[in-house]
Structure formats: C-alpha cells, structure tokens
Amino acid sequence: MTQTRKIPFGKPWITDAERNAVLGVLAGDVLTHGPQAHEFEKEFVAAIGGGHALTLSNGTAALHLAYWQLGIGAGDEVIVPAQTHVATVHAVEVVGARPVFVDCDRLTGNMTPEAIEAAVTARTRAIGLVHFVGIPCDMPAIMKTAAKHDLRVVEDCALALGTRWDGVHAGLFGDAGTFSFYPVKHITTGDGGMLVARHADLAQKVSKARAFGVDRTFAERSVPGVYDVLSLGINYRLSDINSAIGREQLKRLGTILERRARNFAALKSGLTGLEHVAVLDVTAANQTNSHYCLTAVLDGPLAGQRTEIIRRLNAAGVGTSVYYPHPIPRLAYYREKYREDLSRFPNAARISDQSIALPVGPHLEVDDMNYIAHELTKIVRDLTCSKKN
Numbered sequence: 001m002t003q004t005r006k007i008p009f010g011k012p013w014i015t016d017a018e019r020n021a022v023l024g025v026l027a028g029d030v031l032t033h034g035p036q037a038h039e040f041e042k043e044f045v046a047a048i049g050g051g052h053a054l055t056l057s058n059g060t061a062a063l064h065l066a067y068w069q070l071g072i073g074a075g076d077e078v079i080v081p082a083q084t085h086v087a088t089v090h091a092v093e094v095v096g097a098r099p100v101f102v103d104c105d106r107l108t109g110n111m112t113p114e115a116i117e118a119a120v121t122a123r124t125r126a127i128g129l130v131h132f133v134g135i136p137c138d139m140p141a142i143m144k145t146a147a148k149h150d151l152r153v154v155e156d157c158a159l160a161l162g163t164r165w166d167g168v169h170a171g172l173f174g175d176a177g178t179f180s181f182y183p184v185k186h187i188t189t190g191d192g193g194m195l196v197a198r199h200a201d202l203a204q205k206v207s208k209a210r211a212f213g214v215d216r217t218f219a220e221r222s223v224p225g226v227y228d229v230l231s232l233g234i235n236y237r238l239s240d241i242n243s244a245i246g247r248e249q250l251k252r253l254g255t256i257l258e259r260r261a262r263n264f265a266a267l268k269s270g271l272t273g274l275e276h277v278a279v280l281d282v283t284a285a286n287q288t289n290s291h292y293c294l295t296a297v298l299d300g301p302l303a304g305q306r307t308e309i310i311r312r313l314n315a316a317g318v319g320t321s322v323y324y325p326h327p328i329p330r331l332a333y334y335r336e337k338y339r340e341d342l343s344r345f346p347n348a349a350r351i352s353d354q355s356i357a358l359p360v361g362p363h364l365e366v367d368d369m370n371y372i373a374h375e376l377t378k379i380v381r382d383l384t385c386s387k388k389n
C-alpha cells in the first residue's frame, strides 16, 4: 500500500518568535530565574484567570513540590487515579506517603466524587487527581468531599491547559494545580512546568523550596552574596531561555485550543455511528475539554484487536499513542510494593488495554481528521467482517 499521508501524533509548534526570544535571552545578562520566568508567571495567571503561578523545571517537579510543601508525608494516604501518568503517583511516593488507587469512570477516564469518597480513611490527607487527557473532573463535588474530610487537593493539569468546569480553569479549584511544558503538551518550553497555588502561603513556600530554601531572591539581596537559609530546598527552577519560549507559546494558546477543539469535533463526528468504538469526552455543556487527544475505546469484537488496528493506522501514515498503557498498580514497582487486587480497576484496565489515542494537535487540519476517520472506519469494517465469516 502506498502511504499517502504522514500524520504525526504530536508536533511542537516552534516559530521564529520562539527562536528570536531565545536569542534575545542569550544576548542578555540573566540566563535563569530572571525577568523572563517572572513575566511568564504573570502571563500564565492572566491566561488561566487566577492563582499564584511559579515556573518550575518540569511537571513532575511541580507535583513533588506540591505534596512536599503541603506537608504530606510518611503515614499519610493520598487518593490517586489508577489510570494516569506514573508521575501523578510517583510524586506521592517520593514524599513517603501511600497512594490509594481508585478506578476511573468509563465515559470520561476520570475519578468520580463518589469513588473518591469511598476511598477516604482516617489516614487520608489529600486527593491527587488528574484531568484525564484534558477532560475535567467534577471539581465542585470533589471540593465538597475534600472540605468534608479536611483534605488537601492537588490537580495534575499536565494535559489540561484550557480545561474548565463552569468556566473556571483546571488547577484553580484545589490547593495546587500542576502543569507540564514537555514537547507534546499543549504548549512547550522544551522541558518545563508551572505550579499554580490558590493561596499565597503555599506559593511562598514553593517559591523558596524551588531555589534551595534561600530566604531572599537574587533581586532582593541588598548586599550581593548575603542571604540565609531558613528551610530545606531543592533546585527546580526554570531557566529564562525556557521561559522565553513559553511566553511566545502562550501568545498562541487561543489558536492552539481552537484548532484542537475544531479537530476533535471533526474526528469525533467522523467516528459517530462506528460500532464498537467509543470516544471519551465531557458529559455536559458546563465542561470544557482541552482536547489533548481523542481517546477511542474499542469494544466487543474489536477489544482484542488494538495492536492490529494501530499497525494498520500507522501503515496508513496515522501516528497514534496510548494514554496510558498500564493502570499504575500494574506497573512492576507498584505491583510488587502494594500487591493490589487488579480486578478492582476494570475501567482503568479497559482504557489501558483497549484504547487508542488519536492526534488532534494544532499541526493538523480538518482534512487530516477526515482521513483518520475514513481509515479507521475502513479498518474496523474489515476486521468486524472477517470476524463474522
């Protein structure tokens, strides 16, 4: 078969604006943690509509700092989704707390408020949720559960730049929201991250902890080299080079989200009525999906055919991915440490084993979506027909 197209799953959108911004920083005196990082934080707050933003070296650093600076540690339990990026759970593990896994909802891939409530024990200190591939969790209900049990809430928003519930951006409901600027995310800085805190005191703590626990910033030192260290800290800063790239990316966020929404709608409508293929999406009009990808879940006769379908899609030039290939309790480290009964996570296993993530990024056009829908439909028809024979 001649390959007619090449549709990569993800492709960073880098322009001359980013290139020039980097050269501008390199021509100046401050390469890290200077004016670019500071401006990026202010512009990020403006883009999402609130909070105190802190640039960090990556999304995992943001998650780690969130739990550490909220004082979560040994003896504490944190309720986490079974279906997520491993970093969501590693951050809990790294501070010495115990992750308590919860299965996700079949239609959205998210933890439900009811499932969270059922997992609360006397040792629960926090909820560490993820907005699955940009589909928002029911934050008003989850915050009620959190208030009832006096729990902290950390929102992993790595794929949720643009995600909203009742118009309020993801990351602004809980104590902290964490974002990632890894190359395939909505915007990139190469590597990079942001923590958004609802309260100034957490922001203050994170600001110190990301830079060795030093009590004053470089700019605040009246006498150079004179400072004190009042608390433990680490180096999780973001450089001005990365921050300058982020500022340019952020200017195109509106366009990026529009293109993703347009592509998602086109692809979803192209798959409507296709038997045994379900699309994960928001469930009501008050919810805004950031459209990281389109997750197609295969059922019935297609359930065991994922590898073959991916192979044929790839052969037709369509790049795909899987979010995520294993529920966390099934990964060797967690499996051996916690020995969870894996049958407790049927929806997570279903998404892990039977879903395909299809591309909807801003590098693609509606025409590409029609092509993907056409190819997938052809493959599905072919496989279901040969099954019946």
Ligand SMILES: *Cc1c(COP(=O)(O)O)cnc(C)c1O
Binding pocket: 058, 059, 060, 061, 084, 085, 087, 088, 130, 156, 158, 159, 179, 180, 181, 182, 192, 193
């Ligand atoms: C990418 C991602 C992370 C990790 O972010 P990094 O910037 O790569 O450290 C964490 N959680 C989720 C849900 C992610 O998609």
